[in-house]
Amino acid sequence: MIDLYTAATPNGHKISIALEELGLPYQVQVLSFDKQEQKTPAFLKINPNGRIPAIVDRANDNFAVFESGAILIYLAELTGQLMPQDVKGRSRVIQWLMFQMGGVGPMQGQANVFFRYFPEKLQGPIDRYQHETRRLYEVLNTHLSEVEYLAGEYSIADIATFPWVRLYDWAGVSVEGLEHLQRWLAAIDERPAVQRGLLVPKPMEEDAEKLVKSGQAMLVR
Structure with a gap:
């Protein structure tokens, strides 16, 4: 248990x-x-x-x-x-997991703070974190144009990234034009366990x- x-x-x-x-x-x-x-x-x-x-x-x-x-x-x-046993497959999963842990989560979290909760409206930090979050989304979108899921097969890398990216609008970040990212979001959102x-x-x-x-x-x- x-x-x-x-x-x-x-x-x-x-x-x-x-x-x-x-x-x-x-x-x-x-x-x-x-x-x-x-x-x-x-x-x-x-x-x-x-x-x-x-x-x-x-x-x-x-x-x-x-x-x-x-x-x-x-x-x-x-x-x-949810993670391959071979060295290369395992590494692919961990690379994209670290991409979320070190990039998507921190950047989108800061975008959210300055966009919604900071007592002063500081446009510089808002732009900085929203633009960086969007850039990270574009990296995901480009990669997902070649694979169905982040590490090829559905894995903990997708599970780590999805709960953040699905809240893009809350941080004031658009996914417009990111068709592969949108496809990935929709596919994961349909999973009963998710x-x-x-x-x-x-x-x-x-x-x-x-x-x-x-x-x-x-x-x-």
Whole structure:
């Protein structure tokens, strides 16, 4: 059994989608940002950085894993799914996973902050992060013109990237003209496991409103 510590964020959804795709049994532990539950001593023993998502694998001596990319790799290696076993195939998946972790997530997250939540309207940072996010989308689009999924076959690289890119409009970034990226988004969105994973956790209306107003619905990982 996997304990999933999460909230309704793109990075949280990466793990709930992966768990649904893999068919692993898991229990959801929803952390309240409003109550700062991600900063409690008990949770900091699981993730010293005090962020979600994190997991505890009860079947493996209560082994804790934090950082969404590390969790995805752990789950893929645990099950032998969503990542090839050969060196080249595995490397392709990890390359695109790192592209999301080091590029798409941070840049789109900052675009979201300056576009929607920063107390002052600073057009320079808004333009900087929106343009960089769009550039990263263009990289994805060009690559997806040659392959169906990021690493060829559907993998944890797609699972990591999809929850962010699907929220392009929230960060004020357009996908107009990126037909291959749009095709990829639509294909993943149709997967039943993805649809289920996006509902985990299903926030109460009041909690969802707090997440959106605070910006944490896009930023916490």
